[in-house]
Structure formats: C-alpha cells, structure tokens
Amino acid sequence: MEFQITKKAKNVAFGLMGFGALLTIIGVALTASDHHFLTRFLASGLISGFFFFALGLGALFFLSLKYATETGWYAAVKRVIEAVAGFLPVGMIVLGVVLLVITLADGAHIYSWMDPEVKAHDEVVRHKAAYLNPIFFWIRTLVYFTTYYLFYRGFRNRSLEEDKVGGTEIHFKNYRRGAHFLIFFAVFSSTSAWDWIMSIDVHWFSTLFGWYTFAGMWCSTMVVLVLTTLYLKTLGYLPNVNDSHIHDLGKWTFATSFLWSYMWFSQFMLIWYANIGEEVVYFQLRIAEFKYLYFGMFIINFAFPMLILMSRDAKRNAGILVFVGLMILTGHWLDVYIMISAGALGANATIGALEIGMALLMAGVFIFVVLRNLTKAPLTPVNHPFLDESNHHEI
Amino acid sequence: MSDKVLYVMYDDDEVLKNSAKQLVAKGVKISEVFSPFPIHGIDPIIGVKNTRLGIMAFLYGLTGLTLATVGMRFFMIVDWPMNIGGKPNFSYLENMLAFVPITFEFTVMCAAHGMAITYLLRNKTLPGMPAQNPDPRTTDDKFVMEIRLSENHKVTEAELDGMLQEIGYLELDKKEIK
Numbered sequence: 001m002e003f004q005i006t007k008k009a010k011n012v013a014f015g016l017m018g019f020g021a022l023l024t025i026i027g028v029a030l031t032a033s034d035h036h037f038l039t040r041f042l043a044s045g046l047i048s049g050f051f052f053f054a055l056g057l058g059a060l061f062f063l064s065l066k067y068a069t070e071t072g073w074y075a076a077v078k079r080v081i082e083a084v085a086g087f088l089p090v091g092m093i094v095l096g097v098v099l100l101v102i103t104l105a106d107g108a109h110i111y112s113w114m115d116p117e118v119k120a121h122d123e124v125v126r127h128k129a130a131y132l133n134p135i136f137f138w139i140r141t142l143v144y145f146t147t148y149y150l151f152y153r154g155f156r157n158r159s160l161e162e163d164k165v166g167g168t169e170i171h172f173k174n175y176r177r178g179a180h181f182l183i184f185f186a187v188f189s190s191t192s193a194w195d196w197i198m199s200i201d202v203h204w205f206s207t208l209f210g211w212y213t214f215a216g217m218w219c220s221t222m223v224v225l226v227l228t229t230l231y232l233k234t235l236g237y238l239p240n241v242n243d244s245h246i247h248d249l250g251k252w253t254f255a256t257s258f259l260w261s262y263m264w265f266s267q268f269m270l271i272w273y274a275n276i277g278e279e280v281v282y283f284q285l286r287i288a289e290f291k292y293l294y295f296g297m298f299i300i301n302f303a304f305p306m307l308i309l310m311s312r313d314a315k316r317n318a319g320i321l322v323f324v325g326l327m328i329l330t331g332h333w334l335d336v337y338i339m340i341s342a343g344a345l346g347a348n349a350t351i352g353a354l355e356i357g358m359a360l361l362m363a364g365v366f367i368f369v370v371l372r373n374l375t376k377a378p379l380t381p382v383n384h385p386f387l388d389e390s391n392h393h394e395i
Numbered sequence: 396m397s398d399k400v401l402y403v404m405y406d407d408d409e410v411l412k413n414s415a416k417q418l419v420a421k422g423v424k425i426s427e428v429f430s431p432f433p434i435h436g437i438d439p440i441i442g443v444k445n446t447r448l449g450i451m452a453f454l455y456g457l458t459g460l461t462l463a464t465v466g467m468r469f470f471m472i473v474d475w476p477m478n479i480g481g482k483p484n485f486s487y488l489e490n491m492l493a494f495v496p497i498t499f500e501f502t503v504m505c506a507a508h509g510m511a512i513t514y515l516l517r518n519k520t521l522p523g524m525p526a527q528n529p530d531p532r533t534t535d536d537k538f539v540m541e542i543r544l545s546e547n548h549k550v551t552e553a554e555l556d557g558m559l560q561e562i563g564y565l566e567l568d569k570k571e572i573k
Binding site for chain 2: 269272274312394
C-alpha cells in the first residue's frame with residue numbers, strides 16, 4: 001500500500017517549522033545584543049543539527065546491523081527504517097552548514113582549537129594540533145559524510161531494486177555491505193563524536209565518549225522508529241506489523257536506554273573515582289552549573305524506560321510507548337544540549353527561545369522529510385527474502 | 396483417587412500441534428506436552444497461562460538491591476568507615492557511585508539464582524528428583540501429549556479413544572494412577 005501524507009501531518013510539520021522559525025527569530029531578537037550571541041546561536045544550531053542528523057545515522061546503522069545479521073523479523077518495518085535513514089542527506093547539509101559557519105568564524109568559541117590566538121597561547125591545543133586542525137577536521141568530516149551517504153544510497157537503491165527483481169543476490173550483497181558499513185561505523189562513530197562534540201571541551205578527553213554519543217543516538221533512533229511505526233499503524237498502514245513487531249521495537253528502546261545509561265555511568269564513575277584534575281573538570285562544570293538538568297536528564301533517560309518499559313505488556317501498549325518515547329527523546333536532546341552548550345558557553349548556557357525554536361524547526365523538517373520518504377516506496381518491501389518470516393513474527 | 400492417563404505419541408511437532416488443536420476444539424483438556432525442544436505456539440493451544448516468572452525475577456532483584464544497599468552501608472559506612480582513593484566513607488549517598496557496580500551485580504545474582512531455583516522447584520526438576528517424562532524417547536525425537544481422564548469429565552474414555560483413532564497418532568499408552 002502506498003503511503004500518502006495526510007493533510008493533518010503536513011500541517012503539523014509545517015506548523016512546527018513555522019513555530020520553530022518564529023521562536024528562533026524571537027530568540028535572536030532577545031539575545032542579539034549579548035556578546036555571546038554568535039557562540040550561542042551556532043551552538044544551538046549544532047545541538048539540533050547534530051541531534052537530528054544522528055537520528056538518521058542511527059537508522060542507517062540499525063539497517064546495516066539488520067542486514068549484517070540477516071535478521072528476519074524486521075522486514076515488515078524495513079521501509080520505516082529506510083525512511084528515517086533517508087533524513088541523512090538533509091541532516092548532513094544542515095550539520096555541514098553549521099560546521100562550515102563555525103569554521104569560518106574561527107571556531108566561534110565552540111571549537112576553540114580553531115582559533116589561531118588560542119592555539120598560540122595554549123600548549124595543550126598546540127600538542128593536539130596534528131589531529132585537531134581545521135583542514136584535517138574537514139577532511140574527516142567529508143569522509144564521514146561521503147561514506148554515510150554512499151552506503152545509504154546503496155542500501156536504498158538495492159532495496160528498491162529488490163522490489164522489482166527479487167531473488168537472493170541483492171540480499172547477499174546487502175549482507176556484505178551491511179558488514180562493511182559496520183566496520184566503517186565502528187571507527188567513525190567514535191572519531192566523529194570526538195571531532196564534532198568532544199573537541200568542544202578541547203582540554204578534556206574520554207575514550208568512552210564515542211560510544212556514549214553513539215548509544216544516545218541509537219536509543220533516540222529506536223524511539224523514532226517506534227513512534228513512526230505506531231503512527232503508520234494508527235492510520236491503518238502496515239497491516240502485517242503485529243504486536244510482536246512493536247514489542248521487539250520496544251525491547252530495542254528498552255535495551256538501548258540501558259546501553260546509554262551504562263555508558264554514562266561508566267564514564268562518570270571512572271572519572272569520579274580516579275579524581276584526576278584534567279578529567280573531572282568536565283563533570284565539575286556540569287554539576288556545579290546544571291545540577292538538576294544534568295542529573296534530571298540522566299533520570300529521564302534511565303529510570304523512565306527502566307521502570308515503565310520493563311513489563312511485557314507495556315512494550316506492547318501504544319500509549320505507554322508513545323509517552324515514554326517522547327520523554328526519552330526530550331531527554332536525549334537535553335543530553336546533546338548539555339554536551340555541546342555547557343562546553344561552548346560554560347556557566348552562561350541556558351535553554352531559551354533560540355534552542356527550543358531551532359529544535360522545533362528541525363523537528364518539523366525531520367517529520368516532513370521522513371513522511372515524504374515513506375511515500376516514495378511501497379510501505380512493505382515486496383520481495384524481501386525474510387518477508388514471510390516477518391509476516392508470521394510471533395513472540 | 397484413581398486416575399487414568401493417556402500418553403499420545405507423535406514424531407513431529409507440527410502434527411502434534413494439529414491434533415492438539417482438533418482435540419481442544421472438541422473440548423478435551425490436554426494437561427501436558429513433553430517434547431525435546433520448546434514447541435513454538437503450543438502454549439495458547441493447550442491453554443498454558445503466561446508465566447509469572449518475570450514478576451518473581453523483579454521481586455528477587457528488588458531483594459538483592461535492598462540487601463546490597465543495607466549490607467554495604469553497614470560494612471563500609473557504619474561499622475568501619477573506609478577511606479578508599481581519598482574518598483572517606485562518611486555518608487552512603489555521597490559515595491553511592493562506588494557502590495553501584497556491586498549493587499548491580501548483587502541484584503542480577505539474586506534475580507538470576509532466584510529465578511532459576513524457582514523454575515526448578517515449580518517444575519519439580521531439582522537435581523535428584525525423579526524424572527517426569529513418561530517415555531525417555533521424548534528427550535530425543537518423539538513428542539508426547541498427556542491427557543488425564545480426571546480433567547476430562549465431559550468425555551468418556553471410549554469417546555476419547557474414538558477421537559484419537561480419527562485424528563491419528565503414532566503410539567498410545569495408557570496408565571492407571573492410584
């Protein structure tokens with residue numbers, strides 16, 4: 001069945017974009033005289049740019065994981081995953097523009113290592129310059145973007161071609177490509193998190209940081225997949241998706257929430273226990289200035305899914321899933337916010353019209369792009385070799 | 396009270412599932428199925444209720460969590476405050492992070508062991524307990540359905556035999572229980 005965007009969905013998407021744009025303009029008007037304005041504006045762009053880019057990237061990762069493991073159950077929701085991954089090109093453009101403006105503004109106090117003056121006076125930055133310099137930074141960024149885009153195009157084209165020709169040849173090609181992507185992604189998920197986010201706190205480093213960012217990305221993606229699938233179900237699409245598919249997606253949300261919490265705690269506890277000056281600064285700032293936000297964010301992302309999603313019935317209940325999902329999604333946006341804003345602005349970081357406006361604007365764009373991607377192909381893949389298994393999925 | 400048990404044997408799980416469906420449709424209660432592996436989808440057919448083992452796991456986990464917290468607070472804070480890594484233990488809350496891994500492990504251990512022991516007890520399969528499967532071949536490649544006459548008052552033994560003849564089976568074994 002072909003998907004049609006309803007008028008209501010279109011109105012919501014454009015409404016979010018309009019409202020977000022309005023809030024952004026109000027935010028600009030309110031803070032333009034502030035001498036932190038440029039930093040805050042770009043940091044806000046980086047938060048929402050990265051967060052929504054990561055949703056698409058998480059879906060691409062999840063898709064390639066399913067290919068590489070030759071999973072069967074997901075075939076009925078495969079087009080949903082593809083549609084979310086299809087946000088990648090738009091997300092890359094937004095993130096790329098934000099990064100470009102930051103680079104042109106000599107780091108804009110976000111990437112202070114880009115600033116020649118900081119480099120001249122800061123010995124730590126000078127020692128890191130072999131890796132952290134604008135040219136190498138952009139080479140890496142472009143390599144990430146190109147790799148992600150090529151793999152996405154490949155998966156999508158092969159998936160559409162499979163609808164026409166069938167057979168298993170495409171399946172095995174996807175299987176190999178999925179494994180290849182995972183190899184690239186294993187490295188890039190860490191290094192890109194270091195480049196784009198960890199280098200904001202340029203003196204600080206944590207080897208776990210890449211996995212931590214990746215876990216948050218994955219968890220948010222799973223929430224988006226659950227929400228999109230449930231939305232399509234309520235409209236009467238995806239007739240073959242049953243409670244067991246929803247249950248499985250719910251389990252992934254539950255499990256990845258734990259993965260994220262585990263990463264958060266591992267990073268925090270090791271640094272807290274070792275108590276080394278260079279390492280604790282990161283948390284000192286965040287606890288001193290954003291105590292409630294920082295721990296509140298952790299409680300939302302950990303306790304909510306744990307306590308509410310633990311039982312089997314909850315993972316099959318659309319209302320509970322939507323409620324918890326929206327909470328976690330907000331929680332992970334706050335996580336990205338604290339990672340970026342607290343690093344860039346220190347104690348001056350606040351959530352105002354600017355941050356919320358840009359997030360809503362991007363949310364509107366995201367919803368519109370994902371829904372439009374859904375219209376471009378049949379919602380159920382026609383010739384996926386595991387489709388029959390998926391249609392009879394029962395747990 | 397004396398009882399008569401019918402053991403109906405099959406050599407394929409799908410065949411067993413089919414005949415179970417037909418028998419249940421005729422109002423026969425099947426009390427147990429013995430199989431070398433879990434048969435997917437047999438539970439709703441013979442009317443096995445959803446397991447409550449998960450609830451017990453949660454309760455055991457909660458016990459572990461409480462025991463670990465109370466224990467560590469006593470050992471490390473009250474009884475003998477220890478100074479580890481320059482972090483004197485004067486309050487549990489301030490040193491909570493250090494206790495989290497142990498709390499986690501103990502919760503998992505209690506939940507896992509409690510669940511395993513409950514499972515074995517409930518199934519009466521603790522080590523050393525007599526085997527319950529009526530035929531050793533059910534651990535290899537045969538599937539057996541157990542029907543108790545005491546649970547089937549609506550049908551007589553003769554009627555049951557007739558139904559089974561009609562549906563078909565590999566072997567039929569009857570046993571009197573005193």
